[in-house]
Amino acid sequence: MTAPCLTIKNMTMAYGHFIIQQDLDFTINRGDIFIIMGGSGCGKSTLLMHLIGLQHPYKGDVLYGEESLWQADDPTRKRILKQTGVLFQSGALLSSMTLAENIALPIAEYTKLGSQRIRQIVSYKLALVGLAGFEDYYPSEISGGMQKRAGLARAMALDPEILFFDEPSAGLDPISAKLLDDLILGLRDNLGATVVMVTHELASIFAIGTNSVFLDAETKTMIAGGAPKKLLTESLDPKVIRFLTRGDANHPENNTHHQDRYNS
C-alpha cells in the first residue's frame, strides 16, 4: 500500500519568471488521500496543473511511478495521463452537452465499447455519484453541488488510478460536503484509487486526509507535510497551526500570536 505513486522532485513553478512556489519535494503513495493545502493564492491550483500535465514546471519534474511526466514524449505523456481523472474547481462540464454526453466523451474516445455498453457505464457512473436519472440534463439545469458530482462522474469515466480534485467541496453546504467526502472515501476504498485533493475545508482535511503538503505564499515553498491530524498535534509552525485551527484563539499554540495583536 505504500508504493510511491507520484513523486514531485525539486520542482519550481512560475508564471513567466514570476516564481509561485519553489523547491517542492514530496511523494504521494498509492492509496493515499493526499491533501494540498495553504492559503488562497499560494499556488495550490497551479501545483495541480503541473501534476496533470497542463503546465510545464519551471524547474524539476513529476514522476508517475518511475516514469517522468515532463521528460516524456507526447504519446507517453498521453498514456500516463490516461490513468488520471480530474475534477476542476468549477466542475468544467462541457455546457453544450448533457451529463450523459459529457461522461461518454472520454469513454467513446479511449475504448472500443459499443453504444449500449457506454450508455450503461454512464448510468452506472451517475448512479455512483447519486445522480441516477439525470442523464439528459444539461449542466446549467442542475445545482452547483450536482455539477460537482457530475464532474466527479466524468473524472471517473475511465476508472483512473489517480483522481485529482480542486476544491471539491467549495460552495457546498456542510451536508453535501460531507456526502462528497464519504463518496470520495468510498471510491478510494472500493476502487483502490489514489486521491490528490486541493482543499481548505478543515472538516474534509481531518476526516479523510491521510497525507498532506502545506504550501506557504510568503516563503514560496512547502513548510509542512504529513498526516493532517499529526500535523495539528506535532507541528511547531504557527502558520500551519493557525490554518488548521482557523486561527482559533483558544488553541494553545495561537495564544501568543493573538496576544501580540491585541496588545499592539
Add this chain to the structure above:
Amino acid sequence: MINYIPCELKTLYKQDILEVAIVGDWVLDADPPSLEPLLAEMTTSGIKRLVFSTKSLGRWDSLLMIDLISLIDQGAKQAIHVDTTTLPEGIQGLLSLVYAVPERVGARRQNTKIPWLETIGNGALHFVKETHDLIVFIGETALSVAALTRGKARFRWIDLWMNIQNCGPSALPIITLISLLVGLILAFVGSVQLALFGAQIYIANLVGLGMTREMGGLMAAIIMSGRTGAAYAAQLGTMQVNSEIDALKTMGFQPMEFLVLPRMIALILVMPLLCLYADVMGIAGGAMVTVGFFDVSLVEYLHRTVESVHLMDLMIGIFKCAVFGILIALSGCMRGIQCGRSASAVGEAATSAVVTGIVFIVMADSLMTLICNRLGI
C-alpha cells in the same frame, strides 16, 4: 501493452440456484461477452437464486460493474434473489454506493417523437415569440434612451469610450481595405461600358455617387455587423453565462442602460464617421483605376467627383449608416441578452447577431432607397 485474460461467464445450475462464474479480466479494454443469453435464461429457467463465483476473476473495473448491475436489475424484475455477498469487497462497496441514492422520481426525461404538424406549429409559435421579444427589446431600449435624455440612465462613461475605441479606430484597417477594393471594382466594372463611348471621365460620377449614396455605408455596416455586432453578442452572452448580468441586476443596474446603451451610442456616433471614411477610400480606389489605366488626370477625376456628388448624397449615405449602426447594436445586444447559459449558446448568439444584423441592414437600406427615390432626393 498488458495482456488480458479473456473474460467470460460460465453458468452452472444447482436445482433452482444458478451459479455464475466470472472468469478473466473484466476491464474496459477487453472484449466482453454479450449478457443477453444469461438475461434471457433468468426469465425462462425459473431459478430462485443467483450466486457468483469469483475464484477465476482477474482484474475488474466498470465493465464488470455494469453487467452486474444489469443482472441485479433483471433479478429484481423476475423476483430472483441475486446474492452479491461472494463478490469482492470493493465491488460490494461500489454496488452499495450505486443503490444508496434511489433515482429521483420524475427526474428522468422521456424523449418523445414530435409529429410534423407540431413541428410546424412550434415553428410558428417560435416566430411569434421572436417578434414579441424583438418588440419588447426595442421598447426597453427606447425607455433607456428616454432615461438617458432625462439624465437618469446609469452607465460608466469609460465603457462608452472603450466601445468607441473598439468599434472606431480599431476598425479602420479592415474598412480601408474593403472600401478601397469596392471603389476599385466599381471603377473597373463601370469603365468597361463607359470606355465604349470614350466616356471614361464619367467613372468619377459612378464611383462618387455609388460610394456616397450606397456602397460606402453598406460596406461599413456589413463589416461592423460581422466585427462589432458579433462581439457584442459574444460579450453579453458570456456575461449571461457567468451570471454577471444577474449580478448587475441585483446591484440595481438596468442591463439595458448599463450594457446596451454605451454600445449602442458608440455605434451611432462612430458609424457616420466610418461611412465618411469609407466613401473617401472608395473614391480613392476609383481614382487609382481611372488615373492608372485610363487617360484621365487626378485633378480631372477629383473635379468631376466634386461636381457630381452633392452634399445631399453625402448626407443620405451618412444618415443611412447611422440607422445601420442602431440596427447592428440592436441585433448584437439583443442576441447577447437573450443568450442561453452554455458555451454553444454564446456561439449561436454571435451567429444569429450577424445574420439578424445583415437582414435588418439590407431591409432598411431597400426601404430607405425607395423612400429617397419617391421623394426625389
